[in-house]
Amino acid sequence: xxxxxxLGGLLAGAAxxxxxxxxxxxxxxxxxxxxxxxxxxxxxxTIGTANFTENQILGHLYAVVLGAAxxxxxxxxxxxxxxxxxxxxxxxxxxxxxxxxxALLHYVDPKATATEEGEMQNALAVALPRGxxxxxxxxxxxxxxxxxxxxxxxxxxxxxxxxxxxxNGKLVLGAPPxxxxxxxxxxxxxxxxxxxxxxFASLDASGPLVKGxxxxxxxxxxxxxxxxxxxxAEHWVxxxxxxxxxxxxxxxxxxxxxxxxxxxxxALARLGNALTTEDLTELNRQxxxxxxxxxxxxxxxxxAHGLRRAPxxxxx
Numbered sequence: 137x138x139x140x141x142x143l144g145g146l147l148a149g150a151a152x153x154x155x156x157x158x159x160x161x162x163x164x165x166x167x168x169x170x171x172x173x174x175x176x177x178x179x180x181x182t183i184g185t186a187n188f189t190e191n192q193i194l195g196h197l198y199a200v201v202l203g204a205a206x207x208x209x210x211x212x213x214x215x216x217x218x219x220x221x222x223x224x225x226x227x228x229x230x231x232x233x234x235x236x237x238x239a240l241l242h243y244v245d246p247k248a249t250a251t252e253e254g255e256m257q258n259a260l261a262v263a264l265p266r267g268x269x270x271x272x273x274x275x276x277x278x279x280x281x282x283x284x285x286x287x288x289x290x291x292x293x294x295x296x297x298x299x300x301x302x303x304n305g306k307l308v309l310g311a312p313p314x315x316x317x318x319x320x321x322x323x324x325x326x327x328x329x330x331x332x333x334x335x336f337a338s339l340d341a342s343g344p345l346v347k348g349x350x351x352x353x354x355x356x357x358x359x360x361x362x363x364x365x366x367x368x369a370e371h372w373v374x375x376x377x378x379x380x381x382x383x384x385x386x387x388x389x390x391x392x393x394x395x396x397x398x399x400x401x402x403a404l405a406r407l408g409n410a411l412t413t414e415d416l417t418e419l420n421r422q423x424x425x426x427x428x429x430x431x432x433x434x435x436x437x438x439x440a441h442g443l444r445r446a447p448x449x450x451x452x
Contacts, residue, residue: 175396180208184221184230187214188341189430190278190363193419194234194387196434197407204444205403213430217314218243226265231395237273238383239280240390242319251383260388267393271401273386274408276416278363280320280382281374282309288356289373296376300357301330310346310355313338320382321359328381333357363417365425387411410441 181202185195192213199209212230215221222243224230237256241248245263250256253273260270284294292303300307315321316336325331337354339346342361350358351370360367360374367374389404415437422433438444 175392175394175400177202177207177395177397177400180210181231181395181400182210182212182229184215184224184233185211185213186218186221186233186341187216188343188361189423190361190416190420191234192430193416193423193434196431197411197438198232198234198389198404200434200438201403201407201443202400204438205399207399207403211431217312219314222265222268225390225392226267228392228394232389232391232400235270235388235390236278236385237388238385239320240270240388241383246319251380253384253386256383257388264390269391269393269396271389271391271396272405272408273388274411276387276408276411276413277385278361278387278413278416279385281360281362281364281367282325283350283358283360283367283372283374284356285350285353286371286373294373294375296378297325297329297331297381298378299375300325301332304330304332305334307333307356308335308337308354309333309357309359310337310339310349311359312341312346315359324381328379363413363420365417365421387416407438407443410443 183195183198185191195211195213199211202209215224215230218239221230221233225233237253237260238251241250241256241260241263244265245259248256248259248263250259257270257273264270282297284292288294292307293299309315309322311321316338317323322333322336337346337349339349339355342359342364346355346358346360347364347366347370349355350372357375358372360372362374366372387408389408391400419433419437422428423430435444
């Protein structure tokens with residue numbers, strides 16, 4: 137399996153590498169810039185994805201639109217977290233991955249304060265490790281959210297993240313393991329809101345484990361994604377963020393300089409211009425609820441929006 141091969145060489149060195157400036161920032165989809173350029177996709181582009189549904193869908197969408205532009209692609213899905221993916225991108229195991237502005241910025245620069253899309257894009261252009269660049273961000277956005285059941289909200293009087301501090305030492309947070317050490321997680325909740333939990337339950341990223349635990353009452357607060365259709369379906373309460381701990385999370389391609397030629401840039405910009413948050417939410421629903429294959433739903437959406445040339449699962 138691809139993941140086993142990749143992990144063997146990366147687990148020991150998944151720390152954030154030294155940072156270096158990498159080129160000018162991009163603040164909208166209008167331009168093609170966003171880094172040093174000079175790359176070539178002639179040998180193909182390998183797309184990696186994180187270990188949750190939406191990122192896998194995005195990876196297959198990237199493959200479809202690049203295939204339609206004549207670029208040979210390979211998708212390596214479900215490789216793991218950012219702590220694995222970024223070193224893989226630098227090391228040449230993958231060439232491209234779907235990212236989210238705010239989360240990526242906090243990863244490469246934990247002290248970053250930018251929250252507006254254009255500001256974050258420029259900050260990322262400066263902070264990314266040498267050899268990597270971001271392309272124009274798209275319309276679609278998926279932010280982190282901290283949600284509770286309606287019953288828990290009423291029991292503890294919870295409306296905002298600040299309200300959690302009034303119940304320190306009483307509540308259990310369920311989230312993927314990396315959230316324990318992230319700014320948008322235990323670190324930021326304590327520093328910004330003074331929140332301390334009774335326990336941290338290491339589960340999955342807005343997946344069946346954390347949502348099942350929230351339903352059963354095994355956790356009181358769950359770290360979910362705003363495009364998760366279960367939030368509305370289960371009438372869960374998303375706690376508001378009055379101090380703006382959680383930054384904007386527009387979807388943005390992160391790519392190695394070696395693969396960032398004009399063909400790739402233009403194809404991914406077309407996708408970013410077309411894909412909306414509502415689209416992304418619906419694609420998540422089709423995979424999570426209807427049990428469709430991420431590759432199939434990506435291909436069908438691209439075909440419906442004129443972003444692929446012909447039917448077929450490979451997107452070419």
